[in-house]
Amino acid sequence: MNNYILAVETSCDETAVAIVKNGTELVANAVSSQIDSHKRFGGVVPELASRHHVENITVVMEEAFQTAGITMDDITAVAVTEGPGLVGALLVGVNAAKALAFAHDKPLIGVHHIAGHIYANRLMNEFEFPLLSLVVSGGHTELILMKEHGKFEIIGETRDDAAGEAYDKIARTLNLPYPGGPKVDELAQKGNISIDFPRAWLEEESFDFSFSGLKSAVINTVHNAKQKGIEIKNEDVAASFQASVVEVLTEKTWRAAKKYQVKQVIIAGGVAANKGLRKGMEEKFRNENMDVFFPPLSLCTDNAAMIAAAGYIAYEQGHRADWALNANPSLDL
Numbered sequence: 001m002n003n004y005i006l007a008v009e010t011s012c013d014e015t016a017v018a019i020v021k022n023g024t025e026l027v028a029n030a031v032s033s034q035i036d037s038h039k040r041f042g043g044v045v046p047e048l049a050s051r052h053h054v055e056n057i058t059v060v061m062e063e064a065f066q067t068a069g070i071t072m073d074d075i076t077a078v079a080v081t082e083g084p085g086l087v088g089a090l091l092v093g094v095n096a097a098k099a100l101a102f103a104h105d106k107p108l109i110g111v112h113h114i115a116g117h118i119y120a121n122r123l124m125n126e127f128e129f130p131l132l133s134l135v136v137s138g139g140h141t142e143l144i145l146m147k148e149h150g151k152f153e154i155i156g157e158t159r160d161d162a163a164g165e166a167y168d169k170i171a172r173t174l175n176l177p178y179p180g181g182p183k184v185d186e187l188a189q190k191g192n193i194s195i196d197f198p199r200a201w202l203e204e205e206s207f208d209f210s211f212s213g214l215k216s217a218v219i220n221t222v223h224n225a226k227q228k229g230i231e232i233k234n235e236d237v238a239a240s241f242q243a244s245v246v247e248v249l250t251e252k253t254w255r256a257a258k259k260y261q262v263k264q265v266i267i268a269g270g271v272a273a274n275k276g277l278r279k280g281m282e283e284k285f286r287n288e289n290m291d292v293f294f295p296p297l298s299l300c301t302d303n304a305a306m307i308a309a310a311g312y313i314a315y316e317q318g319h320r321a322d323w324a325l326n327a328n329p330s331l332d333l
C-alpha cells in the first residue's frame with residue numbers, strides 16, 4: 001500500500017503544503033511566498049507573516065490536493081514543522097495540521113525545520129551514511145554529521161550571524177531589495193574578486209563559523225569609500241564578499257568530510273541556491289571519492305516537500321506527536 005505524507009510548513013514567510021508518496025516521490029509542492037508583502041519593510045515582519053499564513057493556508061492546502069489528485073482519505077500521516085522559526089507563524093501551521101489530523105483520525109508528526117532542509121535531498125538521492133550536511137539558511141549555518149536516519153550531531157555552527165543573514169545585510173548595504181541573497185549572488189557573477197575581505201577560520205580544529213567580522217569589513221569598506229569619494233563597484237564588493245563566504249564554507253566542509261570519512265556531503269537551506277557555493281563545492285570535491293549533493297533550487301528555500309520527506313522517516317521510525325503538540329521557536333535538533 002502507498003504511503004502518502006501530507007506536510008505543512010509555515011516557520012517563516014512561506015506558506016507551504018506538500019504531499020510525498022512513499023518517502024521520496026513528490027506529488028504536490030504548493031508554496032505561497034509572502035516576499036512582496038515584506039519587501040517594503042526590508043525583512044520579514046513576524047505579525048504580518050502570521051496573518052498571511054492564516055489567509056493562505058487553506059488555499060495552499062487545496063492547491064496541493066488538487067495537484068496530487070487525492071483526498072484526505074488517502075493520506076497516511078500529517079507532518080508539520082514544529083520549530084524553530086517565528087512562533088506566531090509556526091502556530092498557524094501546527095494548528096492547521098493538528099485540526100486536519102484530528103478530524104480525519106490520522107497520525108500527527110512534528111518535524112524540525114533543519115531536518116527538513118537536510119531531507120529535501122532525499123527526494124533526489126538515497127542517503128548513504130555517514131553523511132555530512134552543511135545547512136546554510138537565513139537562520140542557520142551548521143555542519144551536521146548523520147550516522148543513521150533521524151539522528152543529527154552538530155559538529156559546527158555559527159557563533160554570530162547565519163550565512164543567509166550576512167547575505168541579506170550586505171544586500172541592504174548595497175541597496176538591494178529583500179531577500180538580498182539571490183541579488184548579491186547575481187551581482188557577484190559579474191564582479192571581480194578585487195577586495196581582500198577577511199576569512200574567519202577560528203581555532204585550528206574548529207568547525208564553527210563566524211560572519212560578523214566579514215560583514216563589518218564589507219559595510220566599513222562601502223561606507224569609507226562613499227565618504228572619501230572613492231568609486232568601488234557593487235559587483236566587486238559582492239564578488240569579494242561571496243569569495244570569502246564560499247572559501248570558508250567549502251574548506252570547513254571539506255575538512256569535516258575528511259575527518260569523519262563521510263560517504264556523502266549534502267548542502268541544504270536557502271544559501272544552497274548560491275551559484276558561487278555550488279561551484280566552489282563542486283571544485284573542492286571534484287577529485288575526492290565523495291558525492292556532493294545540492295537540492296534543486298525550488299527545494300533549497302523553505303517548502304513543505306522537505307518536511308514531508310523528513311516526516312516520512314519519522315513516521316517509519318514510529319515517532320508520533322500527540323494533540324498537545326505546540327510550536328517551539330527554539331526547538332533543538
Ligand code: KG4
Pocket residue numbers: 012136137138139140163164165167168179180181182185269270271272273274275300301302
Ligand atoms: O532556508 P531559507 O528559505 O529560510 C530559512 O530557513 O532561513 O533561506 C533563506 C535565506 C535568505 O537569507 C536568502 O537571502 C538566502 O537564503 N538565499 C541566498 C540565495 N538564495 C537564497 N543566499 C545567497 N545566494 C543565493 N542564491
Ligand code: ZN
Pocket residue numbers: 113117137138269270301302
Ligand atoms: Zn529554512
